[in-house]
Amino acid sequence: MSKLGVVSRRGFIKLAGFAAGYAVFGFNMAREAVAATMEFVGIRQKSVYEADRTVYPIRKSQDNPTVQKLYAKDGFLHEGPCGHKSHELLHTHYVDRSAALQALRDKGVNLNM
Template sequence: MKLLHLTRRGFLRATGLACGYAVLGLNMTKEAVAAAMEFVAKRQEKVYEADSDDKLYEYKKSQDNPMIVALYDKQDGFLHEGPCGHMSHHLLHTHYDDRSAAVKALKAKGIKLAL
């Protein structure tokens, strides 16, 4: 019992269409990748151009900013201990609290969380 009856002409027509779609799809993929790479290159060029413009940024390094210098001033600065002092660590760094046990306990009770 034959599931599909295909003549030679039908077979040639089907393989021609398949090859045409494969080549066309490959060509379209190449064009899409080339367009994306061109966009990335242009964007990268503009980012470097903006970064090299001295008029755009007054201070290129944060340690040159007078507000930061005043903040860490040894005499009367708020963070007078320095960049690695206790107060700057407390104010400027984040802390991690492990809450996985509480989530597991809620799931064990049958509560469904939408995460």
């Protein structure tokens, strides 16, 4: 590996192409291209957020009336979001099933995953 990090001919050609592009078009044009790309990303991001806002009126779970009723003083999870009952019902635990899957594969079972 050389000091420039070029390992192969292909890497060298790629690096030389970038260098030639900067020499011909200049750094300013490359900077403008990056700026135009970032502007497009910003416009796209804004439109996605606007579409979400119009399609989904309730975007946060804490604003959902059903969730508020669930955690109300007379609700099912009245202890609160970090209470024992909510932890017991809403949290999951990892179970390693890789040995059982391997046993099935060893028996010749074809698992399409």
